[in-house]
Amino acid sequence: MSLELINVWYIVAAALFIFGLKQLGSPATAVRGNLLSAVGMLIAIVVTLFSQGIMTYTWIMISMGVGAAIGWLAAQRVAMTSMPEMVALFNGSGGLASLLVGWAALYNVGNTSFTDITILLSILIGGVTFSGSIIAWAKLSEIMPSAAIVFGAQRIVNAAILVALIACGVLFCMDPAVDSPFLYAVIVLGLVFGVMVVIPIGGADMPVVISLLNSYSGLAACAAGFAIHNNILIVAGSLVGAAGIILTNIMCKAMNRSLGNVLFSGFGAIKTATKVEGEVKPITANDAFLILEAASSVTFVPGYGMAVAQAQHVVRELGELLERNGAEVSYAIHPVAGRMPGHMNVLLAEANVPYDQLVEMDDINPRINNIDVAVVIGANDVVNPAAREDENSPIYGMPIINVDHARTVFVLKRSMASGFSGVDNPLFFGENTRMLFGDAKQSISSVIAEFKR
Amino acid sequence: MSLELINVWYIVAAALFIFGLKQLGSPATAVRGNLLSAVGMLIAIVVTLFSQGIMTYTWIMISMGVGAAIGWLAAQRVAMTSMPEMVALFNGSGGLASLLVGWAALYNVGNTSFTDITILLSILIGGVTFSGSIIAWAKLSEIMPSAAIVFGAQRIVNAAILVALIACGVLFCMDPAVDSPFLYAVIVLGLVFGVMVVIPIGGADMPVVISLLNSYSGLAACAAGFAIHNNILIVAGSLVGAAGIILTNIMCKAMNRSLGNVLFSGFGAIKTATKVEGEVKPITANDAFLILEAASSVTFVPGYGMAVAQAQHVVRELGELLERNGAEVSYAIHPVAGRMPGHMNVLLAEANVPYDQLVEMDDINPRINNIDVAVVIGANDVVNPAAREDENSPIYGMPIINVDHARTVFVLKRSMASGFSGVDNPLFFGENTRMLFGDAKQSISSVIAEFKR
Amino acid sequence: MEAVFLAFVLMLSIFLGFELISKVPATLHTPLMSGANAISGITVVGALGSAGAGLDGFATALGALAVVFATINVVGGYVVTDRMLSMFKKKVAPATGAKR
Amino acid sequence: MEAVFLAFVLMLSIFLGFELISKVPATLHTPLMSGANAISGITVVGALGSAGAGLDGFATALGALAVVFATINVVGGYVVTDRMLSMFKKKVAPATGAKR
């Protein structure tokens, strides 16, 4: 196929990516959108296979087979609760691919120095994305301690690595040979840098990091596109880059923190919240059942604990029982509930909760005082009134779901422990709050049992 | 300046156009957006002037001076009520420019046959845009009869022109000489075709035509961009093309007609509405004053008659008097009130009505039964309940502002004449409707006089 | 190959155009129309090339005429849009006075 | 000159990306992330060129490895996104039964 024709097909592929993302704008068309995007990718791959530059297909077929098998298995096996880890791993794999593509592109003949620079960028960004994502994955799956790893000379060490990176990069570009020692130095330093920038970030901030690295993997693809003069890489890379940046931004806003704060500072180190004390009112599953049975409007507020307890299915079951009982049931989703944007939505969708029953924070808050019972399932920070009221709280200013304004609040958790931010929650001592202690799945199952009796 | 550098500047210019359009998304930033877009244009022009291909500046300077003077004067002098005519003329001028650019590009050396085709397209689309816009302008300003001009063999004649156009185009492309007779034939036929497609369309449908021709002028610029291998023309042309198509679509939707119906059929020829009869209740300015004075919520519904009467300033004055009197005042704008999308908004803005007092149709309708007085100022079709109720009406299905659901309706117009669609309006005979006959400006001034007494 | 690059740019701009324009509120549709008019005056860039390239006399005349019309479009379009847009104002003071 | 064309494409795609992604609702942010992941596997196109061009053995090995990882990204990303998205369902029957 001629280069022109290939590029015409690339235009089609790019248009399909764009259409696909457009259709991701609504749950009703999203499946089709993902399919369109996949068809675009298929077209791009197939026309590339027919390009004149490709001589031997043996290695290609073997590697594609291996990659496809691994990807397919991983995607089929992963539990919905481990999505954050999965995305981190895929991200790392994308970064590594960019690194390798850049490296291999050095062997092409007739590279201009502009091309060499973009190759270097592709290697560098790819490397940082790869090692950073691996650390993020390790922290999320608690293979390594998820706490921030901070040591004294950290800033100095990082600065030194950065300086060395730039120096090696410049030296390499001045004499870009495939066996230049500076090339190896850049690869190694890039990988080390990726590790260094992620270790000082706490495990619960990993979603922000992953999203940012996602954006980087897009940038790496863009750089690779410049390196091999390929439009489709640039278009696709930019789309991914934009997605990552926007999601990062949304998360930071929802946590009321700046990106700089997430990346560079240990959390909660500066302020100390006013201590809260008071009387806690625990209830039993039977009490909870009696109140729920009489309620005519119930809203569930899920959080990270629902994912831990895998309670989404029993929550849906309880919701249906309540509906059959005549109550109006909704699910209020905070933008950063869980450990990933949209985390709760995916879990509830898995449990067959229709997406038109899910309500966003800004829609539920104005009418929350008309809700009879707000059932908080393993959420903590996202319903902490201190964010609204206590100026000394580290989470002050973060928008929350005002469950404390509902007529009654049930909080389902195992203990009085604090959530990810480590801040005490005055909600638990509220006048209208009842604590239903225990694993969320267990607690809800007991309530369901009461209903069925 | 090297071609590379020029193109880098074109990227900047294109980005400014895009930013400009983004900022046109809100009235608060729109002025800045227009300025950014203008800066982008300035950059594009200036770097082009520095390009190596340009040898002599005499003609350029003279023509730019002439063009700028004409444009500036026209823009300064035009009354806000004649915006539709102005836009039609500018459109025609853009089309003519594309035609001429294409024609001149034939004199460039080394055109490929792909280039020749795009040159032809640029000439053709430019010509149709030019002559079509001129006819639209003539109809709008009533220099020529604004009724649809239809004659027996029209379809056959148009089809013949089209066939001749295609034939001449193909013949020209086979031997593209600058003095080819087929070139002249294409130019003439294109101009004639532009006339022929616009004359059978009624004057009041001109806004749709203009918007569509606006889109064409963008396409012509795109074609010219391909003809001279210029990215910035393609980007800017596509943006304009998209704008035209979207506005055309919005107008057609708001009139509940298809584009095909607008372009190809005389209006109202098929259905005949149920005749409406009843008693009309005329009132005097003094009666109107007494009711308005007692009202606690008033909404103005302007239409084409407000533009004709130039009544926007007195309307604003009355609105302020009512507000001072303690009433809640809003302005309900139907998407196709007037003769151009956004026509009423511009007039009211001219009269200093703050844009946050303007309400769209979909926002006013749900709460219109709580409005004490709806004052219809020279609007007719956009408040015709027949569109909602009478299935035989030619405008059946067109969404309207339901003023008949308000507690009281005043209709300000000069007679019982129908509006643009020629359909009778049962609103005038409504139980709660009062007719205030006379020129809108006069009527409102009299009411104001009562207020001030 | 250049034509393919141009087609790539065309495809992206069309999508971008639709995304951008569909966000413009109805209030601003008239200025949008005249603003788009002004942008379509970008043909002036092509016209300059023809008018100044020192081509055949007739070609130069065509180019010069094209410059005239495109410039009318550009200058007229931006000026009139600015005139319109600068009329759009937000309410300055909140409405005072309650119903007696 | 080609680099300038590429830069033009870059600029347009970035704007387009921001417009498109900012319309994706919060509900779909997790699938958006994994879907974006899949798209970033487009590097496979670059990798194919290196793996199959019959270059030096080491370069081919690099290319082949790149193909493996990029394909993991592509296949895994699309499959997992599809799995997630097909879970999102609209309410089928309207909620029946009123408060006793």
Ligand SMILES: NC(=O)c1ccc[n+]([C@@H]2O[C@H](COP(=O)([O-])OP(=O)(O)OC[C@H]3O[C@@H](n4cnc5c(N)ncnc54)[C@H](OP(=O)(O)O)[C@@H]3O)[C@@H](O)[C@H]2O)c1
């Ligand atoms: N979603 C995102 O994109 C994102 C990104 C970055 C950071 N974050 C952060 O993550 C936090 C999310 O807030 P959140 O309210 O969802 O979670 P959270 O504040 O981390 O609280 C989770 C609560 O769930 C409880 N829990 C854990 N396992 C449980 C089980 N098996 N059964 C019942 N309860 C269980 C825990 O209390 P017990 O131990 O007492 O049971 C804990 O208090 C926010 O601070 C947010 O800023 C989110």
Ligand SMILES: NC(=O)c1ccc[n+]([C@@H]2O[C@H](COP(=O)([O-])OP(=O)(O)OC[C@H]3O[C@@H](n4cnc5c(N)ncnc54)[C@H](OP(=O)(O)O)[C@@H]3O)[C@@H](O)[C@H]2O)c1
């Ligand atoms: N806005 C757009 O983009 C657009 C585009 C295409 C078509 N249209 C069409 O245009 C129509 C617009 O509806 P509309 O309700 O605004 O206007 P309309 O239906 O055309 O009615 C205008 C009314 O204003 C009255 N009028 C004229 N001069 C007046 C004056 N000096 N003082 C007081 N009243 C005066 C006329 O009645 P008298 O003669 O009795 O005074 C006439 O009934 C719709 O049918 C729409 O489909 C609009």
